[in-house]
Amino acid sequence: MELFDVYPLYDITPVSxxxxxxxxxxxxxxxxxxGGHAVISIGHGHPRYVNRVKEQLDKIGFYSNAVQNPLQQQLMDALGALSGCDDYRLFLCNSGAEANENALKLASFHTGKSRVIAFHNSFHGRTSAAVATTDNPGINAPINKQQQVTFLNFNDLSSLEKELQKGDVCAVILEAIQGVGGLDEPSTPFYRELSKLCHEHNVVLIADEVQSGFGRSGKFFAFQHHGVDPDIISIAKGMGNGFPVGGILIHPKFKASHGMLGTTFGGNHLACAASLAVLEVLEEEQLIRNASEMGEYFTSCASGIPEVKRVKGKGLMLGLEFDFEVAPLRKRLIVNQHIFTGSAKDKHVLRILPALNxxxxxxxxxxxxLKKELA
Structure with missing residues (x-):
């Protein structure tokens, strides 16, 4: 048997x-x-994380959501306290795509409508409705294109208002800092007005914090830089420091019913233990503050390099924009300098997503x- 060949691979085999x-x-x-697409939030092999998961595995690793799991309540308490979103409800799943699927489904249940507004250069996942709201025709199969999605530009309030006035929109979904797209951001006035318009038109505002959440932007969630209150917040990636875990935070105005959402593996004992360890380390080691400070330091270092046209993003969700395509530079950094960085849909942007420590x-x-390779 062979792997289905969908990933271009570097000839590197990490073993520890x-x-x-x-x-x-x-x-x-x-x-x-x-960090494997911003997944490693507290560093590889952090002792608190390793011990938490090991100790939990010695007790019980998994059972279904048909029974009580006190770790879920512990996770909710810790997440609510650190994020400032303690009045939201939590639904746990396994990945960012699944989180956005459940967010969009819940929005459609809540409004009785189906059309979604997303934004150019967005990335929300690779499945069903999530990939339909992702601005990449190359990964949208015909079955996905049946979804009703309208793509707009950031900061285009006129077009947004015209679409919402049609009365058939169930949700607006956006990243406060676009990940795969290349670190573009909406302005604060636009995000605030978007939030206001969603409320006026009974449209669900979904904040996709899959990559930017859990402190990466220098605040717990990137939307908190703009002073808005989303209806649903999707989370994953850095939430588990490598263990597959995701979820959505749901505003209390949404009414739950048995069977509305469901998951086999979501919220299992190991996933909760992993995420609890991340939250504990974020708080004890003040890593959200470190993300903010190191982001500022990184930007100051970049300012002295003439080839860097601008630094995009916030905290430790950053991109260096050049006037040339960065793929060869990224490869040289790996092969010659032994440094992993990331690419983006915008081929001129080198993505930087280190652990928050x-x-x-x-x-x-x-x-x-970088200076050696640019020379």
Whole structure:
């Protein structure tokens, strides 16, 4: 049997990892400034995380949501306290795509409507309605294109209001910082007016925080930079530091009923233990503050490099924009400098998504390497 060939692979085989360091099967060390698509939030092999998961596995790893699981309540308490969203309800699932699927489904249940407004360069997942709201025709199969989705530009209030006035929209979904798309952001006035218009037209506002959540932007959620209150917040990636876990935070105005949403693996004991460990480390080590401070330091370092046209994003969800396509540069950074970075839909943007405990020294290491490769 062979793998279905859908991923272009670098010829690198990591066999161990600690903090922000990956080690391959030849003993070569790599600085990880990508975290497997922003998944590694507290560093590889963090002892609190490892111990939490190991201890839970010794007790019980999984049983269905048909029984009580006190870890879910512990997770809700910790998540509510640290995020400031303690009045929301939590539904747990397994991934960002699944989180957005459930968010869109719940919005449609709530409004009785089906059309969705999304934004150009968005990425919300690869399944069903989530991929239909993703602005990439190449990954939308005909079965996905049956969904009713309208794509708009950020900051285009006139078009947004015209679409909402048609009365058939169930939800508006957006990333406060676009991940795969290339770190573009809506302005604060636009996000606030969007929130107001959604409320006026009984349209559900979904904040996709799958990549930007759990402290990555320098606040717990990126929408908190704009002072809005979404109806549903989707979460995943950094939530489990590598363990598959996702979910949605749901405003109390939504009424639940048995069977409305469901999941086999979501909210299992190991997933809750992993996410609890992440929240504990974020708080104890003040990693959200570190994300903000290191983001500012990174930006200051980048300002001295003439080839960098601008730094995009916030906190440790960053992109360096060049006037050339960055794929060859990214490859040289991996092969020559042993540093992992990321790409984006915008081929001129190099994405930087390190664990939130990245240090100044590691950022300095990156910029020393970058200058060598640019030279």
């Amino acid at each position: 990892a600690k903090g922000l360091t990956l080690v391959d099967d030849h003993g070569v060390e790599y600085l990880d400034l990508y 990245v240090s100044r020294e590691q950022i300095d290491q990156f910029f020393t390497a």
